[in-house]
Ligand code: ZN
Ligand code: FE
Ligand code: FE
């Protein structure tokens with residue numbers, strides 16, 4: 001069975017389409033589950049230009065997800081997800097926010113290194129102002145902290161720092177092993193996110209180097225398109241499925257009320 005656990009919608013202001021259009025596209029592809037996982041609001045509506053406000057979460061997002069779960073019952077399973085942001089200092093707020101809704105799962109993503117939105121094309125020039133190895137080092141430190149925080153169920157696009165094609169010049173194996181040992185201990189899953197194929201790096205998140213480590217450590221996998229337009233739901237899932245067969249024993253994780261179980265793809 002196939003489940004796309006990473007989708008956005010118009011509420012984040014940098015995606016298009018209603019939540020229902022994402023569900024309908026998933027049905028047209030014959031997916032078994034669709035997870036709605038728009039970008040979370042943040043404390044004081046920080047960075048609301050690229051995410052819903054907390055008020056919109058309550059007035060538009062949560063009720064619409066729950067309406068769609070009922071409306072499409074029997075045709076597709078709709079999961080109530082969220083793409084969280086890991087930022088040091090916000091943990092208490094995030095914990096309290098995440099406890100207020102019956103989420104099936106929360107993805108934990110690192111999109112910011114201190115105040116730098118490093119995956120935002122507007123700020124890509126900043127890669128050239130810093131040492132690329134320091135950027136990678138800080139990125140994986142944040143991934144480890146996000147796993148240790150206990151706030152999330154799935155590590156989102158775990159090598160997002162490569163998005164624009166910047167590569168470390170030092171060997172990364174030790175950092176990666178240290179990082180995914182922490183992830184393993186956390187019990188979290190790691191997503192195979194196909195959106196990297198649509199970005200300048202033109203590579204799946206994560207790389208096969210990382211997938212081999214995940215496989216060695218027995219870390220469970222989920223699937224996500226990170227669709228920001230309904231037509232991208234399930235994008236490149238044929239390739240992703242082949243990776244699940246190779247690096248995940250042909251099994252993916254699904255979540256219900258934040259409890260993980262495994263199914264065969
Ligand atoms: Zn987004
Ligand atoms: Fe993301
Ligand atoms: Fe996303």
Ligand code: ZN
Pocket residue numbers: 006083109156157226
């Ligand atoms: Zn994402």
